[in-house]
Amino acid sequence: MKANVPKAKELVLLYGFDPDSQRTNTLYHILEELKLPVRLITDDMLCQTVGWCAQIPGFPAKEDGEQESGSDQLTEAKDEAMVLCGLDKKRLDMLLLSMQKENLNIPLKAIMTAYNMTWEFRALLEELKKEREAIRSQIQASKP
Numbered sequence: 001m002k003a004n005v006p007k008a009k010e011l012v013l014l015y016g017f018d019p020d021s022q023r024t025n026t027l028y029h030i031l032e033e034l035k036l037p038v039r040l041i042t043d044d045m046l047c048q049t050v051g052w053c054a055q056i057p058g059f060p061a062k063e064d065g066e067q068e069s070g071s072d073q074l075t076e077a078k079d080e081a082m083v084l085c086g087l088d089k090k091r092l093d094m095l096l097l098s099m100q101k102e103n104l105n106i107p108l109k110a111i112m113t114a115y116n117m118t119w120e121f122r123a124l125l126e127e128l129k130k131e132r133e134a135i136r137s138q139i140q141a142s143k144p
Contacts, residue, residue, distance in 0.1 A: 008086035008112060013053050015041040015125065016078040023104065030098045034091070041081075041121055050124055051117035054085040059117070081108035081125055107132050 012031055017024045017040075031038055041053055051059035084092065092111070099106070108128040110116065116124055 008054055008056055010036055010087055010091065011054055011085040012036050012038050013041050013050075013081075013083040013085065013112075013121075014038055015046075015081040015083075015121070017080050026102050026104055027099075027106075030095070030102065030104070034095060034098065036087075036091075036095065046122040046125070047120055049117065050083060050112055050119055050121055053083075053121050054112055054117070056117065062120075079108050079125070079129065080106055081110075081128060082106050083110045083112055083121075083124065085112040087111070 014027075017027070028038070039053065039055070045053060047062055049059050049062070052061055084095070087095065108125065110124060110128055116127075119127075
């Protein structure tokens with residue numbers, strides 16, 4: 001049974017990208033070619049839910065005092081992250097293929113789901129980092 005997820009418009013949430021880098025320019029070019037709108041997530045938005053960041057109705061902005069416990073510290077390393085909202089399989093495949101053609105690897109990627117749309121954006125970043133580290137550990141353990 002599928003979860004009842006509010007239909008999100010296509011949107012790409014980006015965090016931690018250097019606006020002056022060639023890498024970021026390449027990503028923007030790809031997103032522009034695919035006509036995918038972008039919303040930049042800033043440090044002061046990390047306490048907001050993924051649903052709020054994706055501009056989904058029903059996700060009000062949190063006030064400073066409403067942050068979840070333990071979430072008052074900024075993410076230490078500004079890793080680049082991309083969260084994809086509202087893309088169907090065809091559009092997702094087009095984006096990933098375009099990124100692959102340009103040798104553009106963004107390790108912290110996620111798709112907004114009914115499960116993670118209620119998380120603070122910071123919590124999603126931390127979970128993605130944990131998953132990336134677990135994968136690195138598995139790869140290292142499998143090497144002879």
